[in-house]
Amino acid sequence: MPNVAEDPAISTLFPVVAVALIDREGRVLVQRRPAGKMMAGLWEFPGGKVEPFETPETALARELVEELGIVVDPAVLEPAAFASEPLAGRHLLLLLYICRDWAGTPDALHAEKLLWCRPEQLYDLAMPPADLPLIGRLKALV
DSSP states (O other): OOOTTTTTHHHHHEEEEEEEEEEEEEOOEEEOOOOTSSSTEEEEESEEOHHHHHHHHHHHHHHHHHHHBBBBBBBGOEEEEEEEEEEEEEEEEEEEEEEEEOOOOOSSSSSEEEEEEOOGGGGSSSOOOOHHHHHHHHHHHH
């Protein structure tokens, strides 16, 4: 069993939460990362990092207010899938949730653009490597 202190991939675990907002037509919301940020121009599921002492669901609800201006009750977030990927000297653990119920209209507060699309259309978008394996699972759940 690896020693956490000796394995940099374990000692630098970077937990991130994301959401597949699904509208009544079965479309998923993605946002384009703005210029000046890592992976600028790529499409991603909205979300962000989990701060110390936050649950993933609480972190995601906070991020959705900050990024999209919408309010989500953490209790309605359904765990869907996860991805594990090395990222810039850390190890990303991306937890994807599904949400079909929120208050407000999503707005691109920290992104270049928002796009509603069918899950199969996500394959046509340039997305971060950790998001790609989540598409197949998402298609099965929608």
